[in-house]
Amino acid sequence: MFYREAGDFKTSYRDDGQTFPIRLDRWGYYALLAVAFLVIPFVIDNYWANAILVPFLIYAIAAIGLNILVGYAGQLSLGTGGFMAVGAYAVYKLTTSFPDINIVIHVLLAGIITALVGMLFGLPSLRIKGFYLAVATLAAQFFLVWLFNKVPWFYNYSASGQINMPERSLLGQVITGPGTTPAAKYLLCLVFAVAVAWVARNLTRGTIGRKWMAIRDMDIAAEIIGVNPLNAKLTAFGVSSFFVGIAGALFFAVYLGAAEVGEAFGLNKSFLILFMIIIGGLGSIFGSFAGAAFMVLLPVLLKNVLVGGMGWPTDLAAYVELMIVGALIIIVLILEPHGLAQLWRLTKEKLRLWPFPH
Amino acid sequence: MDQLLYSAEVVLNGLMTGVMYALVALGFVLIFKASGVFNYAQGVMCLFAALTLVGIMNGQVPFAPLLSAITGNRIGTFGFTVPAALAVLLTAVVMVGLAWLINMLILRHLVNQAPIILFMATIGLAYFLEGLGDVMWGADVKVLDVGIPQGISESVEAWTHAVFGYGFFIDRLDIVAAVVATLLVAALVMFSQYTRQGRAMRAVADDHQAALSVGISLRFIWVLVWSIAGFVALVAGIMWGAKSGVQFSLSLIALKALPVLMLGGFTSIPGAIVGGLIIGVGEKLFEFWVGQLVGGATETWFAYVLALVFLVFRPQGLFGERIIERV
Numbered sequence: 001m002f003y004r005e006a007g008d009f010k011t012s013y014r015d016d017g018q019t020f021p022i023r024l025d026r027w028g029y030y031a032l033l034a035v036a037f038l039v040i041p042f043v044i045d046n047y048w049a050n051a052i053l054v055p056f057l058i059y060a061i062a063a064i065g066l067n068i069l070v071g072y073a074g075q076l077s078l079g080t081g082g083f084m085a086v087g088a089y090a091v092y093k094l095t096t097s098f099p100d101i102n103i104v105i106h107v108l109l110a111g112i113i114t115a116l117v118g119m120l121f122g123l124p125s126l127r128i129k130g131f132y133l134a135v136a137t138l139a140a141q142f143f144l145v146w147l148f149n150k151v152p153w154f155y156n157y158s159a160s161g162q163i164n165m166p167e168r169s170l171l172g173q174v175i176t177g178p179g180t181t182p183a184a185k186y187l188l189c190l191v192f193a194v195a196v197a198w199v200a201r202n203l204t205r206g207t208i209g210r211k212w213m214a215i216r217d218m219d220i221a222a223e224i225i226g227v228n229p230l231n232a233k234l235t236a237f238g239v240s241s242f243f244v245g246i247a248g249a250l251f252f253a254v255y256l257g258a259a260e261v262g263e264a265f266g267l268n269k270s271f272l273i274l275f276m277i278i279i280g281g282l283g284s285i286f287g288s289f290a291g292a293a294f295m296v297l298l299p300v301l302l303k304n305v306l307v308g309g310m311g312w313p314t315d316l317a318a319y320v321e322l323m324i325v326g327a328l329i330i331i332v333l334i335l336e337p338h339g340l341a342q343l344w345r346l347t348k349e350k351l352r353l354w355p356f357p358h
Numbered sequence: 359m360d361q362l363l364y365s366a367e368v369v370l371n372g373l374m375t376g377v378m379y380a381l382v383a384l385g386f387v388l389i390f391k392a393s394g395v396f397n398y399a400q401g402v403m404c405l406f407a408a409l410t411l412v413g414i415m416n417g418q419v420p421f422a423p424l425l426s427a428i429t430g431n432r433i434g435t436f437g438f439t440v441p442a443a444l445a446v447l448l449t450a451v452v453m454v455g456l457a458w459l460i461n462m463l464i465l466r467h468l469v470n471q472a473p474i475i476l477f478m479a480t481i482g483l484a485y486f487l488e489g490l491g492d493v494m495w496g497a498d499v500k501v502l503d504v505g506i507p508q509g510i511s512e513s514v515e516a517w518t519h520a521v522f523g524y525g526f527f528i529d530r531l532d533i534v535a536a537v538v539a540t541l542l543v544a545a546l547v548m549f550s551q552y553t554r555q556g557r558a559m560r561a562v563a564d565d566h567q568a569a570l571s572v573g574i575s576l577r578f579i580w581v582l583v584w585s586i587a588g589f590v591a592l593v594a595g596i597m598w599g600a601k602s603g604v605q606f607s608l609s610l611i612a613l614k615a616l617p618v619l620m621l622g623g624f625t626s627i628p629g630a631i632v633g634g635l636i637i638g639v640g641e642k643l644f645e646f647w648v649g650q651l652v653g654g655a656t657e658t659w660f661a662y663v664l665a666l667v668f669l670v671f672r673p674q675g676l677f678g679e680r681i682i683e684r685v
Binding site: 278328 | 423424427467468471473475487493610619662663665669670
């Protein structure tokens with residue numbers, strides 16, 4: 001009844017092409033941003049920041065990155081964990097080498113470094129496709145993790161082989177290291193997440209996004225109508241890795257504080273983020289957020305129910321969680337291959353007609 | 359001279375490891391050829407088969423950890439052990455049942471989906487099976503002993519010492535694995551060449567629609583192929599399990615079958631074997647010559663990078679069918 005285009009007159013092409021053409025959506029979006037920026041920072045506590053909101057925002061950034069590569073450009077990658085590790089180690093090396101430069105610049109630089117590495121590993125995508133490429137990206141995953149483990153220069157020759165984030169501040173607020181307030185962590189990640197989502201949304205609906213989608217749908221046909229596959233594939237790898245690198249940098253610097261590469265950025269991380277975009281919806285920015293929220297909340301929920309509620313041992317609960325995640329992936333692929341985003345779209349379609357059935 | 363002989367030993371050991379990789383890769387190829395599904399879960403199927411085998415042999419109660427958690431009582435074993443041969447048979451039955459369930463519950467509902475969707479579904483299957491194996495049989499590292507001889511083969515060492523003046527260390531288990539792999543491949547070739555079902559299987563691999571039109575039941579063939587792949591997974595699981603214990607890392611070793619396949623080509627059984635041997639020898643030699651210089655443990659990634667570099671020059675692998683693309 002309220003969710004209608006009717007009465008919401010667009011007077012320019014700009015208005016007509018906006019992301020939220022329906023007024024209620026627009027208000028909802030602004031209200032959400034207002035709550036996220038103006039309310040949550042004042043009520044957030046340590047548990048909510050560390051267990052839910054900060055990992056959610058960081059995974060959402062990584063999921064947007066992977067979604068650009070897999071969902072928009074159609075190049076399946078299993079190397080996300082490795083690329084996140086590049087971002088993490090890049091920000092670590094940069095901030096320990098140049099402690100005076102602003103950490104935000106370091107995070108962005110880490111993204112750029114990851115983008116370059118991603119493009120390097122994306123080069124074979126011009127020759128190999130589909131499963132072959134997926135397995136080839138495993139090479140990136142295993143090689144990068146091995147590299148950060150075996151070359152002491154990357155972890156500044158520390159005895160434990162770990163990297164530890166020193167304390168850095170921004171605008172007089174401590175934002176990394178042990179003394180950080182939950183609100184500061186949350187706000188930093190929120191700013192990055194909103195910026196990444198905004199950039200990704202505008203890239204994917206512009207020329208370059210259309211090129212990616214053309215390559216995804218059929219690369220030979222795209223090439224014939226004048227899309228340069230070299231350009232399209234490499235930019236997809238570059239942009240995707242840039243976001244994934246930022247996520248990796250934040251994951252290490254803000255969320256973990258100390259990291260060991262095999263544990264924090266192993267193959268499981270790659271799959272976790274792949275699952276996020278499958279469940280959330282391939283080729284959808286909203287889906288990346290939804291999937292990240294789902295995969296962050298599910299373990300918390302299961303842990304509360306199985307360990308807290310029913311008193312099961314933690315390891316058993318972890319295996320049951322594996323089963324549930326695996327089964328969910330299969331169920332989502334069977335019932336709704338386009339994920340939570342498609343459910344959201346269907347809901348909106350229904351809402352526009354409500355209260356009439358047709 | 360010693361260095362050379364030592365390298366020869368490394369090559370030989372690499373060949374033996376390669377046979378093990380080929381065993382896992384074989385399961386992938388069978389399924390991919392017949393149903394076009396790239397079964398990521400093959401490695402976990404090896405783990406699951408090995409876990410089930412050990413569980414049955416030790417007379418463990420299935421789902422013991424789960425049942426203990428629910429009822430609050432300690433439930434452990436039935437209190438008897440099952441002889442190895444019978445346990446292998448029972449595990450084979452379990453794997454056939456699993457193949458049937460996978461077809462009924464998953465593949466049937468995903469007919470006509472894009473291959474990449476099927477691939478991701480098998481990743482989900484891999485997670486599910488991994489959790490299921492742990493919940494059913496417990497996650498502790500288990501020793502698998504089905505009576506395969508283990509340890510260094512003294513006769514080979516004595517013989518090579520007499521001939522070359524340098525004794526080769528070769529694990530007897532590896533020799534058994536090589537023999538078993540040869541027999542398995544021979545049996546598979548015989549099956550697909552000389553039996554009715556084998557011919558039907560090849561027909562399906564060639565062309566689904568043509569096979570359907572001459573009255574071959576796709577559904578039956580897929581169950582058959584997954585069962586055979588389950589059996590191959592069982593054999594591979596026994597070999598790997600006897601070699602390094604039954605534990606989660608088994609499924610990571612099995613993941614190495616992927617670069618093996620890429621090298622050999624997804625659709626070729628000889629490709630799986632040759633690819634396995636090349637990767638086995640390659641990674642051992644690389645570790646031996648280069649690994650020491652760069653800090654070791656290169657085996658974790660060498661296979662993947664080798665396959666990646668190789669594919670850039672020959673995208674369909676060594677024996678794969680030529681990829682022809684049309685709009």
